[in-house]
Amino acid sequence: PSSATTAQPPPQIQGTGPTHPIRLIPHLDSTRSLHFEAGCRDVRQGDPLLRIGRFTEQPGNTSNKFAFKSKVDSRGHAEVWFDAGAWYIKDTKSSSGTFLNHIRLSPPSTESRPHPIKDGDVLQLDVDYQGGTEEIYRCVNMRVELGREWKTGVNPFNSNVLHQLRALSSPSTKLTTKKAVAISPNISVADCVICLCAVTVCQALFIAPCSHAYHYKCIRPLLQMHHPGFSCPICRTFADLEADVD
Template sequence: MATLTPPANDGPASPGLAGLAFSLSHLRLVPYLTNVQVGTAPTLAPSLRFTVVERAIREGTVVKVGRHTERSARHRPAVLGMPDDILFKSKVVSRAHAEIWVDDGKFFIRDTASSSGTFLDQVRLSPQGSRSNAHRLHDGDCLQLGVEYRGGEEEMYRCVRMRVEINRRSQAAQPHANQDMVPSSPVVASNLPVVPVTTDCCICLQPLRRTPLFLTPCAHAFHYACIRPLLTTRRSRNGRTVLDAVDGFSCPMCRSYIDLNAEPADEDDDV
C-alpha cells in the first residue's frame, strides 16, 4: 500500500466561495450502538455517549481527532475552510489521537502515536505509541478510539466507537409518508398519526395492529415489543445483568441515527 502523507495545515489557500463549495466532502460520525447480542457473538463493552459529529472538509485540510481538554476548549480563530477539531470527553483518548483528511475525494485516517490505539473494523492500526500508515475510511466502517478502562463502568473511561458515514444525504422521511405528520422525535402510540411506508412491522414482518407501536422520524414503524431490545443495553454488574436505557439507536431499516432525547421540534422549525 502506498504511503499517503496528510497535507500540512499551515493554513488554507483562499479559494473563492464557489470553488470551496464544490471541493467539500462530508463526514458524519454517529455512535456505534452494540446493545444487541447476535447469536453467541460476545457483546462489545459500552462506548462513550456523544452527539453526532458532522464535518464538511475540503481537499488538503487535516482534521485533528483527540481528547477534549480545557485548553482545547479555547477555540482557535475561525479560518475559511478550516473545520473544528473532533474532540471527545474520554480519558482513554489521547490529546492528539488521530487525524483525518481528504485526498482525491477519499477519506483517510492515521493514528498519531496514541496510547490506547485506533481501530478500524476492530483491527488496530498501529502498536502503542507508534504512528500508523494512512488507512482509507469507507462509508459504514466502524471506527474506535481507545480501549475501555475499568470495564467502562464510568462514562469517562469508555472507548469511543462510531460508525462512519461519508457523503450521505440527510435521511429524510420516505416519500409515501405524509411529511407534515412525520414526528421530529420517536413516538409510541396505539394508532399511528401517519401512514408508514409499510403495513407490516419491519422486524417481525407481522401486520401492524392496535398494539403499542413505535414510529421513528424516518417513517418506519415497529411493534414496540419488537423494537424494545434496541432501546436498552445490557451490562454485568456484581454478577447480575443490568439493563440501561440508551440515548439513541440506529433504525434497523435505513440505519438513520435516532436521538431518543431529542426535543420535539416547534411547528415553525424546519424538519
C-alpha cells in the first residue's frame, strides 16, 4: 500500500457534514473465499471509528462495526475511519494480521500506523486456518468500494441497456433480424465479452445487476464458483444473486 501516514483517528464524537459511504464486498479471488453479505456504512467527518472483527452474539451497537463469522478473526481486528477527505485503516493488535493489498500492516499483537485506503483496495483479515475445512476457518478477503453509489441507481448506461433488451424481445426484432441490436453508438449489448460473439434473439442470456450482458453458458462457471456472490468480469461490481428483488 501507500507509505504509512501519521494521521490519527478523530475524536469519538458525533460527526457533522455530508455522508461518505464505504462498502466492503467479498473479494472473489479463489474458491476458498469466505462468503459474507456486502456491508455499507455512511460516515460523516468526526463520526466514531468503524470497527472490523469477528461476529459475536453479544448485544451491542452494530452500526459502527463490520462483523464476520470467521473464527480466525479477532473480535477487535482493525479500525477504519474518515478524516480530512480520506479513509484510513489500522490493525488493532490482531494476532494473525491485517493485510492491505497483500502487505501486512504490523507484526503480531502490534498496533499498526494508520494507512490510507482507496477505492478498489483489497483487505484481508488473518490467514486460513489449515487445520479446519469448514468455511468459518477461512480468512476474510474483501474489496473496498468508495464513491460507487451511483451504480446502484438509475443511470444512462443501465437505462440504455434496458431499452436495448426490450428491443431484442420485441416481435418485430424476432421476425426481421438475428443480428445484435445496438441502439446507441456508444453503449451496446452487442457482444458477449467472454466468447466475443453477438448477443441476439433466441439466446439464453444473463444480465448482471450492473446491466452487463453475457451468454448464460459463457458466464455459468463464474456463477457457480462463488454462488450467491458474483463479481462482474467487466466492471468488478459485486452482487448477491439471492438478494430480494425490490
